[in-house]
Amino acid sequence: MVAFLASATVSAETDFELVNRLRVQAGLPAFVHDGDLAAAASLHAAYLDLHREPGAAGLGLSAHAQQSGNEGFSGATPAARALAAGYAHREVLENISMGYGDAPSALSGLMSAIYHRLTFLDFEADRLGVAVGERSRVFLLGRSDIASLCRSSPLEARFRVPVDCLGQRMTRDYYETLCADLPEHALFRASHPVACPDGTLLDAGFMAALCDEPPPAARFGGHGRYYKPCDNGTRVNARWFDALCSSPPDAAAYAASGRYYELCDGPRRVNAEWFEEQCAALPAHARYQDSGLYRRPCADDVDIRVEYLDRLDSSAREELPDVIVWPPRGARSVPPAFFIEEPDPLPDRDVSGYPVSIQFNPNKSGQLAVQGFRLFELVGETRVPVENVRLLDRESDPNQLLSTYEFALFPLQRLAWDATYEAVVDAEVEGRPQQYSWRFGTQGQGLDLLTAERPWQRFVVRPGVDFLLYLPPQAGSAYTVLSTRTEHLSGNSVALEAVDPNTLRVRIEARYCDRIKVQFDDDRVVELVPAGCEG
Numbered sequence: 001m002v003a004f005l006a007s008a009t010v011s012a013e014t015d016f017e018l019v020n021r022l023r024v025q026a027g028l029p030a031f032v033h034d035g036d037l038a039a040a041a042s043l044h045a046a047y048l049d050l051h052r053e054p055g056a057a058g059l060g061l062s063a064h065a066q067q068s069g070n071e072g073f074s075g076a077t078p079a080a081r082a083l084a085a086g087y088a089h090r091e092v093l094e095n096i097s098m099g100y101g102d103a104p105s106a107l108s109g110l111m112s113a114i115y116h117r118l119t120f121l122d123f124e125a126d127r128l129g130v131a132v133g134e135r136s137r138v139f140l141l142g143r144s145d146i147a148s149l150c151r152s153s154p155l156e157a158r159f160r161v162p163v164d165c166l167g168q169r170m171t172r173d174y175y176e177t178l179c180a181d182l183p184e185h186a187l188f189r190a191s192h193p194v195a196c197p198d199g200t201l202l203d204a205g206f207m208a209a210l211c212d213e214p215p216p217a218a219r220f221g222g223h224g225r226y227y228k229p230c231d232n233g234t235r236v237n238a239r240w241f242d243a244l245c246s247s248p249p250d251a252a253a254y255a256a257s258g259r260y261y262e263l264c265d266g267p268r269r270v271n272a273e274w275f276e277e278q279c280a281a282l283p284a285h286a287r288y289q290d291s292g293l294y295r296r297p298c299a300d301d302v303d304i305r306v307e308y309l310d311r312l313d314s315s316a317r318e319e320l321p322d323v324i325v326w327p328p329r330g331a332r333s334v335p336p337a338f339f340i341e342e343p344d345p346l347p348d349r350d351v352s353g354y355p356v357s358i359q360f361n362p363n364k365s366g367q368l369a370v371q372g373f374r375l376f377e378l379v380g381e382t383r384v385p386v387e388n389v390r391l392l393d394r395e396s397d398p399n400q401l402l403s404t405y406e407f408a409l410f411p412l413q414r415l416a417w418d419a420t421y422e423a424v425v426d427a428e429v430e431g432r433p434q435q436y437s438w439r440f441g442t443q444g445q446g447l448d449l450l451t452a453e454r455p456w457q458r459f460v461v462r463p464g465v466d467f468l469l470y471l472p473p474q475a476g477s478a479y480t481v482l483s484t485r486t487e488h489l490s491g492n493s494v495a496l497e498a499v500d501p502n503t504l505r506v507r508i509e510a511r512y513c514d515r516i517k518v519q520f521d522d523d524r525v526v527e528l529v530p531a532g533c534e535g
Contacts, residue, residue, distance in 0.1 A: 014103045015137060016130045019120060022111060025328045026121050027321045037092070037129025037140040040085035043074035044096075044140075045133035054099025054135055063096045063342060078140060088147040089297040093119045095139040106137050111326070113341035114355045114392070114408045115401050121324055121359060124316040145312045150298035159294035159303035165279040169288035178278070179264035188260035188269035194229040196245030201254035202229075210236075218244075317363045324359040325423070327440040336415035336442045337500055339479070343399045345392060346410060350478030351502070353386075353411025356423045358436065360405040365429050372426040373409045377419055378439070386421075388412045414502075417444030417468060443499070444468055458527040460534055463510045469518075469526065470503045477522040488516040494528065 020030035050072050052063060066073050066081075075081035079090035095116050100106035110116040119141065127142040149157060162169040191201035192208075210218065211230030218240045220226040225238035244252060259272035293306040327334045338352050346352055356375060360368055373391050376383035392408045394400075402408065407425070415421065418441075425436045448467040450459050461467060471480035479501035486494055491511035496504050496518070506528070508516055513533030518526045 015106070015132060015139070016128060018103050018107045019128060019130070019139065022107065022120060025331070026324050026326060027328075028121060028123075028324065029126065029320075031128035031141070032126060032144070034087070034127040034129045034142055036085045036087040037082060037127060037142050038131060039129070040074070040078075040081040040087065041094075041129045041131035041138035041140040042133075043072065043085070043131075044078075044081055044094075045131040045136040045138045047072040047074065048096070048098065048136035048138070049133045052098065052136075063098070064094055082140060082142065083299050087142060088150040088299060089142070090299070091143060091146055091295075091297045093122060093125060093141040095119050095141075097137040097139075098135055100137070103132075103137075108335060110139075112335055112338045112354055114338075114345050114357060115341060115343070115399070117326060117355075117357065118359065118402075118406060121326065123320055123324075123359070123361065124313055126316070143312075143316070145316060146297055146309075149304070149312065150300070150302075153298070153302055153304065157304050157308040159305045162288035162290075162292065165282055166276060168279055168282055169292075170279075170282060170286055171288045174286035175263075179268070182264070182268065182270065186270045186274040188256070188271050191254040191256075191258055192229070193231070197227075197242070198245055200245045200248065201258055202245075202248065203252055203254050206252045314363055317361055320361055320363075322361050322364045323436055324361075325436065325438055326357045327354075329438040329440070331440040332445065333443045334415075334440050335500060336417055336419075336444075337502065338410070339501055343401070345397065345399065345408070346390070347398060349412065351414060351473055352390075353413055353415045354442075355408045355410045356421075357406070357408045358423075358425050359407075360427075360429070362403075362405050365405060367428075367430050368405065369428045370407055370425060371428060372424070373407055374424045375409055375411060376422045376424070377416065378422055383422060386411050386415075415442050417442055417449045417470070417503075418447070447505075452524060452526050455523065456525045456527075458515070458529060460529045460531055461506075461508060462531045463508050466505055466507045468499065468503055469506045471520060471522075471524060471526075473502060474522060480520060480522060480524070483521045485519045486517065487519075489514045492516055492530075494518065 016031075016033060023030055044066070047066055047070070048063060051070055061067065064078055066076055068076065075084045078092050078094040082092045083090055095110055097106040097110050100109060110120065120139075122141065124143055125141040126144050127147075129140045131138045160172040163172055163175040164170075190204055192204045195201055207229065211232055211234050214234060214236060218236050220235035220237050226235040227238055227241045228235055229241065230236070256271050257273060260269040261272055261275045262268070263270055263275070290305060290307050294303040295306060295309060296302065297304060297309070335354050338354050339350070358373070370393070375386040375389060377386060388411065390410045390412055392402060392410065393406070394402050394404045409423070420439060420441045422437060422439045427434050427436070449470060450461075450467060451470045451472065453472055473480055481498060481504050482501055484496055486496075488494060489512050492514060493509045494516050495507045499505050508528055508530065510530035510533070513530060516528040518528065
């Protein structure tokens with residue numbers, strides 16, 4: 001996030017509490033503090049303070065990246081830094097803010113940035129570590145369910161490569177059960193190596209006994225034809241052997257095909273017919289139904305089934321609201337504008353209105369189609385449509401970071417100060433039409449707004465009373481109030497506080513009837529005349 005205020009160190013506890021206040025306002029449970037995540041965040045905040053200026057591009061690198069070899073290096077990515085600090089898994093999220101002078105300003109800036117907002121409003125995250133440096137704030141989010149999984153992962157969570165069962169995928173558990181108790185008839189035994197003249201295969205055991213001690217009828221008598229089916233050279237009467245081959249008794253017949261598969265540890269050979277029968281009648285519980293995908297979230301790189309992780313996600317969302325909206329219902333003092341985020345959701349614009357978002361709980365919105373997302377300004381009881389808007393969803397998001405359940409509506413012009421708005425979303429959820437509507441108000445309640453559009457402008461203002469001074473962006477000057485020069489008599493004074501890059505909160509004190517001059521970087525000049533001194 002780009003900064004425009006001077007830094008002032010604020011306690012990390014304050015930031016932690018403010019994040020949880022935002023979570024609760026949105027209808028989500030508060031985060032629980034995690035010391036390992038806080039330690040990783042602290043090291044990264046120190047690194048950013050050393051190597052990155054607020055708002056700078058950082059040599060083309062994201063503020064979430066560290067370069068090995070730099071002083072204070074603690075890990076190239078948020079995941080690497082979390083693991084190095086002792087966290088149990090790498091499935092972490094990180095938000096970073098730089099240059100803000102206090103926690104409320106920093107959190108307000110982060111919540112105006114859609115990707116950072118959705119990180120804080122994540123459905124599954126439930127742990128948070130916060131660190132506040134001299135110029136940097138780092139928020140590292142984690143999950144206790146995955147941490148527990150990584151500390152002691154059940155067998156059902158672990159990915160196991162399926163076994164090819166002749167074109168069907170068999171679970172490895174079932175395969176190992178088969179291997180542990182192979183029936184005797186499944187084990188492959190080779191036939192006698194010499195087949196009958198007609199190709200009939202004979203049992204190896206039967207023939208071994210025959211060759212060792214042929215029965216009298218089988219013995220060759222010295223005249224006529226004979227066969228030599230034995231490896232010891234025994235001659236067998238041809239007529240007797242032909243009769244055996246044409247109608248072998250059960251003990252002599254080789255019932256199998258002679259084909260086999262090698263399975264299990266060893267490996268062990270099993271009859272092809274037996275294994276083919278097993279695969280043809282594979283029971284439902286033995287069929288591998290998973291996608292075959294896995295992730296390695298844990299520090300020890302164990303392979304975890306994607307389906308198991310999906311079930312953890314679903315369990316984490318089960319008790320959460322159907323939808324999360326931001327700004328929350330009834331919110332006041334919503335900033336009217338959005339300026340910058342890394343990565344940029346509106347790369348073609350320097351400033352827009354504050355984005356309005358809705359997130360659907362995937363557990364309760366399986367079949368989802370958003371058919372309309374509208375914003376109205378309420379003028380009295382009249383709803384005036386905000387026409388110039390851009391809807392970001394999974395398809396239109398230029399950075400492809402939004403999920404199919406996340407939608408953000410950007411007014412392309414900043415919202416009005418001290419105004420009330422109503423957002424309306426029409427959707428079809430699980431085949432049923434649903435409408436969601438909520439109202440919120442923008443900053444500026446009770447403050448006069450002065451707009452300086454011309455190169456030189458004079459306003460009569462009351463001393464001792466705060467007002468807003470707005471300088472609309474011009475070509476080449478998106479941020480108009482970040483630097484000022486003032487001229488006034490020593491008895492007069494002016495207090496300027498940046499509300500956003502185009503707006504100042506101003507208060508003058510006037511001992512003398514003399515104008516107070518404020519000059520801006522784009523050469524615009526505003527003269528403030530104390531009330532009663534117009535003449």
